[in-house]
Amino acid sequence: MALELSIHEITIAVNDIETASKTFGGALQGTIDEVQDFPNEGFELKMGGVWIGDFHIAMVNDPSGVGPVGKFLSKRGEGIFEVNVRTNDLPAAIEHFKSQGLRFINEEPKVLKNYDAGHGQVLSELRIAFVDPRSTHGVLIEVAQWVD
Template structure:
């Protein structure tokens, strides 16, 4: 397994439009686009910062994982994503090492990435996304 970079930090927000007022207007970090990922019931906005990005996440349905996260914990950091060279090999290696996975096979995420999540119980309470672009 080769982790190449922190791909992004996902932040759960009630409203991307309201959050962009802070990130773009106050902090000067430009959004490169907003995208809805219907399969995950989420709308995303990416804000590049060097080699990584801030990903704002807004739930699009009451049963969206992001909506549920905000109801339980409030707005804030939702996950950290690490980019790898080969997602299938990484998942197989993690599984061999006994790491609990949410996704044993890749799924599609925002920006054309292939992604999979590692269960927070395996990482000390952090939802970890593994990403391949």
């Protein structure tokens, strides 16, 4: 099986999810998501966004200010936080990125069960690994394999 890679989502760290979603939704004629809370270990994460066809622009905020998004907003202000790359084979994708000189924050995939992927699609499993932004010119890349 040949390795497949595609950009699925761009995540933007914002101060106000509703306002940013309206801006992008109106300008790009997209469908605006409801804002959801995602419980994490030690910090808050809120996410909304806009669907343009099958492509998603996620808007995220960390009201606690202590998680990765909160730290990003404090240091850099609003902007692109993450690019989400979808793959059919996460171990092969990790090896591919490493062969290109990229480093990973976690080579052992994080596995999320019963993950809500949006648009009414719930995955039995989402496997993710993160490319270290120091090896990608400051951009965090999430590499994800969806398991239906």
